[in-house]
Amino acid sequence: MMASPDDLKFQEFEEATDLLSADPGASTLSMSGTSSTAPASATGDIKLDMSDNEEGQEESSELLGGEKRTSAFWTFEYYQSFFNVDTMQVLDRVKGSVMPLPGRNFIRHTLRSSPDLYGPFWICVTLVFSVAISGNLSTFLRSMGDSQYHYRPQFHRVMIAAVVIFMYAWLVPLGVWGFLTWRQREERQQSGYSFLETVCVYGYSLFIYIPTSVLWILPFEWLQWLLIVVAMVISGSVLVLTFWPVVRDDTKVTAFGTVATILVLHALLAIGCKMYFFQTATHTITPEPVPTRSLNHTTVILTTKSH
Amino acid sequence: MAEVDESSKPMFAGLSDVSISTDIPVEGEINVPVGTSSQDDEYSTLDEPVKDTILRDLTAVGKKFVHVMYPKKSSALLRDWDLWGPLLLCVTLALMLQGGSVDSKEDEGPQFAEVFVIIWFGSVIITLNSKLLGGTISFFQSLCVLGYCIMPLTVAMIVCRLVLLGGSGKVSFIIRLLVVTASFSWSTFASTAFLADSQPTNRKALVVYPVFLFYFVIGWMILTFSQST
Numbered sequence: 163m164m165a166s167p168d169d170l171k172f173q174e175f176e177e178a179t180d181l182l183s184a185d186p187g188a189s190t191l192s193m194s195g196t197s198s199t200a201p202a203s204a205t206g207d208i209k210l211d212m213s214d215n216e217e218g219q220e221e222s223s224e225l226l227g228g229e230k231r232t233s234a235f236w237t238f239e240y241y242q243s244f245f246n247v248d249t250m251q252v253l254d255r256v257k258g259s260v261m262p263l264p265g266r267n268f269i270r271h272t273l274r275s276s277p278d279l280y281g282p283f284w285i286c287v288t289l290v291f292s293v294a295i296s297g298n299l300s301t302f303l304r305s306m307g308d309s310q311y312h313y314r315p316q317f318h319r320v321m322i323a324a325v326v327i328f329m330y331a332w333l334v335p336l337g338v339w340g341f342l343t344w345r346q347r348e349e350r351q352q353s354g355y356s357f358l359e360t361v362c363v364y365g366y367s368l369f370i371y372i373p374t375s376v377l378w379i380l381p382f383e384w385l386q387w388l389l390i391v392v393a394m395v396i397s398g399s400v401l402v403l404t405f406w407p408v409v410r411d412d413t414k415v416t417a418f419g420t421v422a423t424i425l426v427l428h429a430l431l432a433i434g435c436k437m438y439f440f441q442t443a444t445h446t447i448t449p450e451p452v453p454t455r456s457l458n459h460t461t462v463i464l465t466t467k468s469h
Numbered sequence: 470m471a472e473v474d475e476s477s478k479p480m481f482a483g484l485s486d487v488s489i490s491t492d493i494p495v496e497g498e499i500n501v502p503v504g505t506s507s508q509d510d511e512y513s514t515l516d517e518p519v520k521d522t523i524l525r526d527l528t529a530v531g532k533k534f535v536h537v538m539y540p541k542k543s544s545a546l547l548r549d550w551d552l553w554g555p556l557l558l559c560v561t562l563a564l565m566l567q568g569g570s571v572d573s574k575e576d577e578g579p580q581f582a583e584v585f586v587i588i589w590f591g592s593v594i595i596t597l598n599s600k601l602l603g604g605t606i607s608f609f610q611s612l613c614v615l616g617y618c619i620m621p622l623t624v625a626m627i628v629c630r631l632v633l634l635g636g637s638g639k640v641s642f643i644i645r646l647l648v649v650t651a652s653f654s655w656s657t658f659a660s661t662a663f664l665a666d667s668q669p670t671n672r673k674a675l676v677v678y679p680v681f682l683f684y685f686v687i688g689w690m691i692l693t694f695s696q697s698t
Contacts, residue, residue: 238600241601242601242603244601245598245601245602245603247672247675248671248672248675249671249672249673249674249675250671252675280598280601280602280675284598284678284679284682287679287682288682291682291685291686295689298693317583317690
């Protein structure tokens with residue numbers, strides 16, 4: 163009679179010591195590390211309760227097996243749970259987004275069920291300013307030989323860049339997540355990604371465009387297209403590696419269609435940014451009603467390559 | 470008999486014989502000395518000449534400017550925060566950065582409202598970021614620090630405009646570049662000295678990077694300011 167309560171007590175203490183030893187004060191907990199205690203971690207979607215930042219509360223909520231964040235969405239702690247990352251973690255995630263290896267799913271391997279909003283937000287902001295500033299610089303450098311060219315700050319472009327990039331970073335993950343969740347319900351699959359993880363993947367995958375946009379200042383057309391291809395390959399493969407395991411169980415048409423749509427939208431963003439912000443000299447000069455331009459020789463070279 | 474009883478019983482035992490009728494009301498007076506200092510303060514700021522009130526605030530603002538120019542890890546800037554200094558600096562900077570009239574509407578520089586919005590919204594977003602990452606600094610303290618640390622950039626703006634008066638060739642561009650770079654580094658360093666202490670060690674870089682980006686963008690706006698011919 164006395165054996166069973168004692169056995170239960172022992173098991174609880176073992177779990178507690180396992181969890182305590184597995185959590186040496188780190189703010190991210192990976193379910194794969196504590197897989198012995200949480201057999202349900204094989205299927206996606208278990209959220210650790212990262213809401214209150216105190217370590218004690220984290221451990222107790224994990225013991226309780228909490229799946230939902232305990233704070234309501236109108237409290238500050240709810241949003242604090244999205245920023246629960248350290249410097250090294252952010253750097254690791256950025257590294258994971260520029261070096262995609264086959265078999266390493268970004269969400270499963272690098273995020274490990276603790277998506278954050280710090281990375282996507284600040285990467286988008288940096289991308290907005292890097293695209294606008296680099297575009298401004300490239301226009302200035304192209305027209306440096308022209309004595310009549312007057313430098314313009316073109317501040318309007320920052321706002322356009324901001325609108326486009328932030329809409330891409332939020333609406334496309336929303337669409338992808340909505341579509342995948344609908345298919346998952348239809349096919350009754352279990353594995354899927356939460357909305358936050360999708361936003362996180364998209365945000366970090368945009369990181370490669372930041373150095374690309376800075377390198378676009380160099381006025382070589384072939385280099386710019388080469389950079390676009392390289393960035394697309396890296397960034398696109400991160401996305402494909404992440405989403406392919408989810409759609410591959412679906413019908414062939416849906417699977418390939420989804421992946422193709424993701425890649426096409428990503429390419430459109432890159433090419434659109436390049437076209438709008440890094441315009442060739444012809445586009446910026448044509449509105450001016452000045453007949454003779456000393457840049458005629460450069461316009462001839464550039465018009466053969468651009469449309 | 471009562472006397473014998475009283476001497477042999479312990480103290481206060483006689484009180485058990487005492488009965489208080491509940492009909493008798495108990496009255497008394499309790500006096501707590503209330504400090505009248507708050508009333509005195511209100512009186513004093515109403516009574517003192519206006520010059521003293523204004524000078525007190527101006528001295529506080531001036532002291533903070535000195536703190537920004539020589540950033541030591543003192544907590545005076547944080548403790549007595551005020552937003553007069555940031556407002557003054559922001560208005561000055563926005564007035565000077567106003568884009569002149571250019572040929573096409575798309576290509577002109579930032580307007581007063583745009584600069585104002587960028588500075589204040591940028592400060593608010595950086596403060597929110599710092600608090601979401603678990604910082605211990607309060608909202609207005611952080612706004613105060615970020616606003617005061619714009620001062621080197623405002624000085625750089627004044628210098629740039631003076632340099633531009635002399636001409637806008639390559640030499641002036643290099644001078645402006647050096648001045649803006651120096652002042653932007655100074656701003657970042659000064660605000661980091663105040664803000665970084667409020668974060669846990671493993672998140673300091675996450676808080677400093679947005680501050681760096683913020684001052685970089687403002688520095689860019691100053692550097693690319695050009696008067697319309």
